[in-house]
Amino acid sequence: MNLLFPLYLLGALAVAAPIYLHLKRKPPSDKVDFSSLRFLKPQRKVRINRQSKLEQLALLCLRSLALLLLAFVFARPFSKDTSKDADALTLRRVVLIDSSASMQRAGMMDEARDEALNIAKECKDGDELAILNFDRAPATRLDLATYRDALPDEKPGLVDTTLNAIKPSWFDTNIGLALSAAIDVLQEAEAGDDVGSADLQEIVLISDMQEGAQLSAIEEVEWPEGVALRRILIEPKQTGNVSISLLKSVQQTQPLIRIAADDDFVGTTVELIWNETNRIPVQVAAGSQRSIPLPDEADRSQPIRLSINGDSDPFDNQLTLAAEQASRPALAYLGPQKRNDSGTAFFYLSRAFAPTKQLDIQFQSSIEGADYLLMEGLPPAEQHNEINAYLEAGGEALLVLSKDVDDSAIKALCGHDLRIKELRIDDYLMLERLDFDHPVLSIFSEKKTRDFSMIHFWKARQIENLPEKAEVLARFDNGSPAWIRIPCGDGWLTVFAGGWHPSDSQLARSSKFIPLMDSIFEQAGLRTSAHASFTVGQSLHDQTEAWTGPSGEEVELNQGSLLFSEPGLYQSDARSISVQLAARESLLNPLPASRLEELGSTSQTNPSEDRESAEAAMTRGRELENEAQQKFWRWLVLGIFLILLLETALASRTPFESSDIEVTA
Amino acid sequence: MANPIDPATLQRIQSMELRAKMIMEGFMHGLHRSPYHGFAVEFSEYRQYTPGDDTRHIDWKLYARSDKVFIKKYEDETNLRCQFIVDQSRSMLFQHRGGLSKANYAATLAATFSFFLMGQGDAAGVTLFDEAITDYLPARNRPGHLRQLFAMLEREPSGKGTDFGAPLQRVSEMMRQRGVIIMLTDLLAPLDELTSRLGMLAAHGHEVVVFQILDPTELDFGFEKAAQFRDLETGDEFFIDPVAAKEEYGDLMQAHIAEAKKICASIGVAFHQVTTSTPLESALSDFLAERIRMRHHAVKQQQRGAS
Numbered sequence: 003m004n005l006l007f008p009l010y011l012l013g014a015l016a017v018a019a020p021i022y023l024h025l026k027r028k029p030p031s032d033k034v035d036f037s038s039l040r041f042l043k044p045q046r047k048v049r050i051n052r053q054s055k056l057e058q059l060a061l062l063c064l065r066s067l068a069l070l071l072l073a074f075v076f077a078r079p080f081s082k083d084t085s086k087d088a089d090a091l092t093l094r095r096v097v098l099i100d101s102s103a104s105m106q107r108a109g110m111m112d113e114a115r116d117e118a119l120n121i122a123k124e125c126k127d128g129d130e131l132a133i134l135n136f137d138r139a140p141a142t143r144l145d146l147a148t149y150r151d152a153l154p155d156e157k158p159g160l161v162d163t164t165l166n167a168i169k170p171s172w173f174d175t176n177i178g179l180a181l182s183a184a185i186d187v188l189q190e191a192e193a194g195d196d197v198g199s200a201d202l203q204e205i206v207l208i209s210d211m212q213e214g215a216q217l218s219a220i221e222e223v224e225w226p227e228g229v230a231l232r233r234i235l236i237e238p239k240q241t242g243n244v245s246i247s248l249l250k251s252v253q254q255t256q257p258l259i260r261i262a263a264d265d266d267f268v269g270t271t272v273e274l275i276w277n278e279t280n281r282i283p284v285q286v287a288a289g290s291q292r293s294i295p296l297p298d299e300a301d302r303s304q305p306i307r308l309s310i311n312g313d314s315d316p317f318d319n320q321l322t323l324a325a326e327q328a329s330r331p332a333l334a335y336l337g338p339q340k341r342n343d344s345g346t347a348f349f350y351l352s353r354a355f356a357p358t359k360q361l362d363i364q365f366q367s368s369i370e371g372a373d374y375l376l377m378e379g380l381p382p383a384e385q386h387n388e389i390n391a392y393l394e395a396g397g398e399a400l401l402v403l404s405k406d407v408d409d410s411a412i413k414a415l416c417g418h419d420l421r422i423k424e425l426r427i428d429d430y431l432m433l434e435r436l437d438f439d440h441p442v443l444s445i446f447s448e449k450k451t452r453d454f455s456m457i458h459f460w461k462a463r464q465i466e467n468l469p470e471k472a473e474v475l476a477r478f479d480n481g482s483p484a485w486i487r488i489p490c491g492d493g494w495l496t497v498f499a500g501g502w503h504p505s506d507s508q509l510a511r512s513s514k515f516i517p518l519m520d521s522i523f524e525q526a527g528l529r530t531s532a533h534a535s536f537t538v539g540q541s542l543h544d545q546t547e548a549w550t551g552p553s554g555e556e557v558e559l560n561q562g563s564l565l566f567s568e569p570g571l572y573q574s575d576a577r578s579i580s581v582q583l584a585a586r587e588s589l590l591n592p593l594p595a596s597r598l599e600e601l602g603s604t605s606q607t608n609p610s611e612d613r614e615s616a617e618a619a620m621t622r623g624r625e626l627e628n629e630a631q632q633k634f635w636r637w638l639v640l641g642i643f644l645i646l647l648l649e650t651a652l653a654s655r656t657p658f659e660s661s662d663i664e665v666t667a
Numbered sequence: 668m669a670n671p672i673d674p675a676t677l678q679r680i681q682s683m684e685l686r687a688k689m690i691m692e693g694f695m696h697g698l699h700r701s702p703y704h705g706f707a708v709e710f711s712e713y714r715q716y717t718p719g720d721d722t723r724h725i726d727w728k729l730y731a732r733s734d735k736v737f738i739k740k741y742e743d744e745t746n747l748r749c750q751f752i753v754d755q756s757r758s759m760l761f762q763h764r765g766g767l768s769k770a771n772y773a774a775t776l777a778a779t780f781s782f783f784l785m786g787q788g789d790a791a792g793v794t795l796f797d798e799a800i801t802d803y804l805p806a807r808n809r810p811g812h813l814r815q816l817f818a819m820l821e822r823e824p825s826g827k828g829t830d831f832g833a834p835l836q837r838v839s840e841m842m843r844q845r846g847v848i849i850m851l852t853d854l855l856a857p858l859d860e861l862t863s864r865l866g867m868l869a870a871h872g873h874e875v876v877v878f879q880i881l882d883p884t885e886l887d888f889g890f891e892k893a894a895q896f897r898d899l900e901t902g903d904e905f906f907i908d909p910v911a912a913k914e915e916y917g918d919l920m921q922a923h924i925a926e927a928k929k930i931c932a933s934i935g936v937a938f939h940q941v942t943t944s945t946p947l948e949s950a951l952s953d954f955l956a957e958r959i960r961m962r963h964h965a966v967k968q969q970q971r972g973a974s
Contacts, residue, residue, distance in 0.1 A: 032894040037761035037769070037885060038855040039898040041919035042912055044905035 006078035006629045013073035020065040024058055064649040068642050075638045080629035091617050093129040094146065094191060094200035096184040097121055100209035100236070101168050102137040102175035103538070103587045106317035107210075107238050114208045115165045117234050121206050122161040127154060130200065132187050133164050136180035137173035138539050146191050172538045172568040174584035175212060178219030181205065185226055202616060203229045210236045214589030217597070218439065235592065240314035241266035244286065245588030246274075246321045248535045248580070249293055256298065257323060261310060262291035264590055272312035276300055284310075302326040305571050305578065318588045322552070322571045323535075324578040331528040332364045332371055336385065337378030337402075339365065347378050347402060347503040350510035354519060363528075372397075374526050378501070379404035386414050394491030396543065398526035402498045403463045416490040421466035425499075430458035431478040440475055441540065442487075442496075442521050446514070447586075454514060459484075459507040462500035496522060536572075537584045541565045547574040552581070683817040686775050687782035690947045713737040748790045748806035748846035751777040752838060753820070756797040756829040757899045758855050762943070763884035772943045773851035773880050774820040779947055780849065785813050793819050794841075796834035797826020806846060828900045829856035835864035845872040854879045854927050861927070866934040875936040876954075879927065883942045888916045 005011065036042075097118050105111050118133065125131050133144040144164040152160050184205045192199050203226075209215070211233070225231075244267055249258035261272065267288040274284050276297070286292045300306055308321040340346045348365075355363045369375060369388050375397060381389060393399060393416070401415075403422065412420050425431070433454040438447040446452055454476075464482045468474070475485040478499070488495045502509035509515055527542060536542070542564040551557045552570020566572060566581040573579075716725060716736040724738045759770035767775070781791035785808055792806030793816055804812075804819055829852070838848065848868055854861075854877070868875050884890070890909035897904045924940065931938035937957065941950045 032892060033904070034890065034894045034896050035761065035899050036896045037758035037853065037882070037899055039896060039901070039903055039905055039907075040855065041916045041923065042896065042905060042907055043915070044907075 003079050004082045004625065006080060006625055008077055010076035010078075011073055013076055014070050016073070017066045017069045020062055020069070024062045061649060061652055064645055064652065068645045068649065071638050071642045071645070075635045075642070078629050079634045079638075080625065080632050081634075082625075082628065091201035091620070093125065093202045093204060094188060095121070095125065095129065095204045095206060096132045096134065096146075096187050097206045098140070098180045098184055098208065099133065099135045099165075099168055100137075100175060100177075100180075100207075101135040101170045102212075102215075103170065103172045103317060103583055104175065104210055104212050104214075104590055105170040105236075106172070107315045109239055110210060110236055111168070111170050114236050115168070117208050117236070118165050118206075119161065121208075121234075122158070125157075130191070131157075131161070132184075133161070133168075134180065134183060134187070135168045136176065136183070137171045138176050138179075139173075140180040140183040142183075142187070143168060146187065172583060174537075174539060174587040175209070175215035176219065177207070177209060177211070177215045178217040178221065181207065181220040181231075182223050185223060185229065188229055189226060204232060205229060206232045206234060208234045208236060210238070210590070211593045212587075212589060213591040213593055214584075214586035215593065216439065216586075217593075221600075237592075238315065238590070241590075242268050242288075242313055243315045243318070243588065243590045244272050244310055244313035245318040245583075245585075246308060246310045247318075247582055247585050247588070248321060248323065256295040258293050258295055259308060259321070260291055260293045261286050262588065263288055263313070264588075265289045266591070267313060269312055272310045275309045275311060276306050278307065278309075281311075296323070305580075315590070318583050320569060321582055322569070322580050324571060324580040327577060329528070330362045330364055331373040331523075332366055333528075334369045334372035334375045335365050335367065335378070336369075336376070336381045339367070345503060345505060347501050347510070350502060350515065351376070351519065354510075354516045373528055374523060375399035377401045380412065380415070383414065389415060390417075390490070393493035393495060396492035398494050398496070400496045400498065400522060402501045403465075404501065416488055416495050418469045418472075418488060418490075419467055420469075420488075421464075423464050423466075425462045425464045425478070425480070425482060427460060427462065430460055431462060431480060431484075431500075432459070433457060433476045433484055434479045435474075436476040437474065440473065442518075442525055443475055445517050445521050457508050457512050457514065459500045459509075461506045465497065465499055536566050536579055536581045538566050538569055538581055539584060540581075542579070545574075547576060549574045683774065683778045683821045684782075684814065687778040687817070690775070690779045690951070691782055691786070713739060747784075748792070748842070748844055749780070749784055750792045750794060750806050750838065750842055750846060750848050751780065752794045752796060752834070752848060752850040752852075753777055754797070754829060754850075754852035755795045755801055755822075755824040756826045756856075757824065758829060758853055759824050759880075761882055761885070761899060763882055763889075766882070767943045769853050769880045769882055769943055770824045772941075772947075773878070776878065776880070776941075776947055776950060777849070777851055778817055778820050779951060781813060781816050783951070791816060794834070794838055795819065795822070797824070798828050798830040798833070800834045800837050801826060803841065805841070829853075830860075831856060831858075831864055832860035835860075835868060839864075839868050839871055839873075842871070842873065845874075847874045847876065849876045849878065851878045851880060853881055853885070854923075855885075858923070858926055858930060862930050862934060865931070865936050869934050869936060875934075877927075877931055877936055877938050878950075878954075879924070879938065879940045881940065881942050883944050886917075886920065886942065888913045888920075 099114050099118055101111070105114065122131060122133075130146045131144065131149045132142065132146045134140045134142050144160065149157065149160065188203050188205070192203070242264065244261060244263045247260050247262070249260045259274070261274065261284050263272075263286045265288055267286075270287060271283050271285050273281050274294070275281050277300075280297070280299075282297065284292055284294060296302075296306070296308075302323075303325055305325050306323040308323065310319045313319070335348060335351075337348065338346055339348045339352075341349060341352055343349055352365065355361065357363070366372065369385070369392050372392070375389065375392055377389075377399065379402070389399070412418075412422060436443055436446070436452070436454060438444060438452065446454075459478065462478060462482070462484070465486060468483065468486065469488060471489050473487040474483045475487065476483075478484045482499065484499050486497050486499075488497065500506045500509075502515060504511065509518075543562065545559055545562055545564045549557045549559070549564050550573050552568055552572065557564060557572065564572070566579075569581050569583050571578055571580055713726065713729070714737065716738045720738050726737050726739050729735070729737050753770075753773050755770065759773065760768050762768040762771075777793060781793075784791045788808060790806040790808040791813075793802070793804045794800055795802040802819055802822075804816055831852075835850075842848070850865075865875055865877070888909060890907075893906070893908040893910075895904050896907040928938050930936075939950075939954055939957070941953075
């Protein structure tokens with residue numbers, strides 16, 4: 003026999019009331035004034051009549067029994083159905099461990115491992131566990147099948163080994179991709195035939211949840227029903243970070259160093275150290291940043307190691323600048339090269355990249371030997387084969403569309419069936435939906451450089467029927483693509499739907515033009531800037547030479563592509579490249595609570611977040627069902643009525659009066 | 668007679684004068700040809716009936732015997748004095764079931780009698796006593812006397828025990844003229860000295876009447892719950908179970924009353940027992956009816972003596 007509401011049994015304590023009242027039947031102590039006691043005799047001894055006590059005991063028993071049964075009715079007894087299985091739930095859990103550069107901070111990774119270990123210990127027999135670590139992309143360390151197939155005794159060791167193998171990298175953080183991958187893992191397992199569906203599904207995100215983490219990937223994914231998200235925040239032991247980075251600027255001859263302090267920084271000054279001996283104090287307040295040029299006395303013919311001293315987290319305190327090297331890239335310009343005609347596109351390009359000591363772009367008309375190809379309008383058909391060969395070989399080109407474009411020509415050029423037509427513009431168009439996450443536009447990702455609204459386009463072309471792999475960098479405010487990148491063979495063709503010269507737009511005369519072109523050239527591998535810097539995670543394609551990384555070890559190329567995996571100086575025989583941490587990785591403030599809520603908002607309604615409560619809820623549900631079917635309480639209520647009837651009958655026969663007291667003189 | 672006023676209702680009227688008037692109004696209602704003549708009227712002689720005489724005064728029994736119509740002639744006794752001796756001991760404070768206390772009942776009864784008597788020209792006085800005389804107002808009939816008498820009767824009893832000896836002795840000393848003495852008491856005291864003291868009053872020529880006023884509970888001991896009982900006069904406390912004690916109490920009480928009656932009868936004192944539940948008009952009318960019966964008895968005695 004089980005009880006649905008056992009606490010109601012406390013009501014049985016009410017039985018004390020009739021017991022007390024029956025015990026209380028003692029000689030009365032009331033006082034009565036009477037005119038004269040001369041005709042009365044004092045009565046000294048009072049005792050309870052034995053016979054009456056027995057009768058009261060019967061009444062007491064009936065009353066007590068009625069109260070006990072009443073408490074029992076409220077407790078809702080039921081008989082447990084043992085034929086059904088025990089309420090055991092299977093849980094499928096994916097643990098995501100942040101191993102981005104920000105986890106390089108002291109103790110952070112250890113704490114994350116400990117949290118993951120605790121989560122793994124919560125798993126019971128029959129549960130499944132997968133462990134993924136993530137920085138800019140997720141990587142599976144332990145999959146569900148491996149964990150499931152392991153013997154119970156082996157599982158703790160397996161988890162331990164997996165966790166110990168996870169080391170923090172220098173990449174930036176993409177929580178969105180990681181969550182998306184975790185969802186995929188769960189959905190694949192759910193859809194798989196070998197195991198079947200789990201009762202509960204959970205994603206555990208162990209991260210510092212830094213403000214600089216990217217979330218856009220998960221925002222496009224609909225959160226699956228029944229998947230709970232548990233967020234475990236790894237907090238640093240010390241707060242207050244100052245970071246150092248190289249500003250991309252082509253205006254300055256000396257590189258600009260940016261020193262940024264977060265909101266929790268308690269000091270006001272840090273030391274900027276270069277080449278380990280030279281120090282200058284830099285004042286920077288919490289939540290602000292300073293941009294200072296590299297001191298003139300720094301010798302730019304040699305690599306310069308910069309660092310800052312004075313904050314709590316050293317992981318982003320280092321910056322290495324490559325030695326200054328003169329660069330003379332060849333740029334094939336197919337179009338009118340009128341250096342003195344301010345109405346042409348070439349006029350602005352040639353002035354934007356006027357020769358300097360560090361960079362001297364060689365403009366040429368032939369494609370042969372060119373490091374970059376720039377086409378103002380479609381080139382003549384006889385050049386198409388040459389251009390295609392250039393692109394197929396992995397070359398990069400920029401096509402600025404002009405009026406005279408026809409569809410067949412562009413199809414012949416890149417092989418894609420693009421539709422081009424002249425846009426009808428009543429007044430002007432502006433740019434919108436710029437992809438600041440794209441490497442080309444990432445230099446404008448900061449808030450104060452994001453404003454492109456001052457650039458108006460009067461003439462532009464509409465590009466339709468984009469291939470799937472095309473990247474849209476920006477659109478006009480009528481929705482038409484403005485800047486796109488299309489893969490052509492091994493190379494990329496960047497297409498501008500409108501020109502930058504004044505007859506088409508204000509782009510050439512805006513402050514965005516030079517950084518934009520600089521970024522495009524940089525992506526193409528041209529060293530357009532003397533202090534060009536790559537960020538960790540970027541790649542350099544089509545490399546044939548041997549490269550050594552910051553640690554001095556040779557870096558393996560992956561299909562001719564050099565991936566920058568740590569900050570510092572990458573060197574080959576011909577050149578050296580400085581690589582710095584992604585700026586967003588230094589944004590260490592935790593994501594706002596509301597933003598975190600959005601990450602798994604649909605899962606908040608799922609009660610399975612607490613497994614025990616979910617199991618208890620299931621058990622409770624079965625108990626309620628059993629009780630509702632059995633309804634023992636009806637019989638008990640009937641019993642109470644009968645007892646009360648009996649009690650009433652008995653009480654009416656033997657009323658308790660003063661005659662029940664036998665008095666002896 | 669109209670419906671008598673319930674003593675419990677009367678309790679709500681504080682003024683003794685108003686109470687007495689109300690009782691008298693109820694008592695007199697419908698008695699225009701009342702046979703009562705009161706205390707102040709004494710039978711003196713017969714005389715021959717002459718037309719115009721009040722036929723109420725014809726002695727019909729004499730007419731039946733002698734076939735002659737005689738009128739009973741009465742002599743007004745305007746100097747009749749009535750002294751009420753009211754017991755003010757603490758036992759008189761007892762009341763049960765929300766009725767009038769015995770003291771209140773006695774005072775109201777005395778006030779009503781006084782109102783009645785003084786209304787027909789007699790004199791009335793009051794003596795209050797417990798263990799001794801606590802207050803004394805001689806019998807008079809003058810303006811304002813009645814109000815003074817009422818004021819005295821309105822006082823709350825403050826005495827403790829009851830002693831008949833000394834107070835009655837003192838009354839007999841103070842009342843030198845013949846009169847009527849009406850004692851209102853519960854008689855819940857030793858009756859040892861009652862015989863001698865009342866006998867002495869009767870011997871002085873006073874007409875003595877004893878009203879024993881009791882609460883109904885004192886007769887039936889109608890308590891329900893066992894309790895600690897406290898004597899109002901002595902302060903003694905006993906545990907009493909009413910059910911067990913009722914029978915014996917009843918016996919002893921009745922024996923006490925019987926002894927009191929016996930004493931009164933032996934010395935020619937009229938004895939009336941009333942309870943506080945008895946309407947006061949009834950007590951008054953019963954008393955007057957008793958007196959008329961006694962008068963007739965006295966007339967017969969005189970007639971026998973004359974013949």
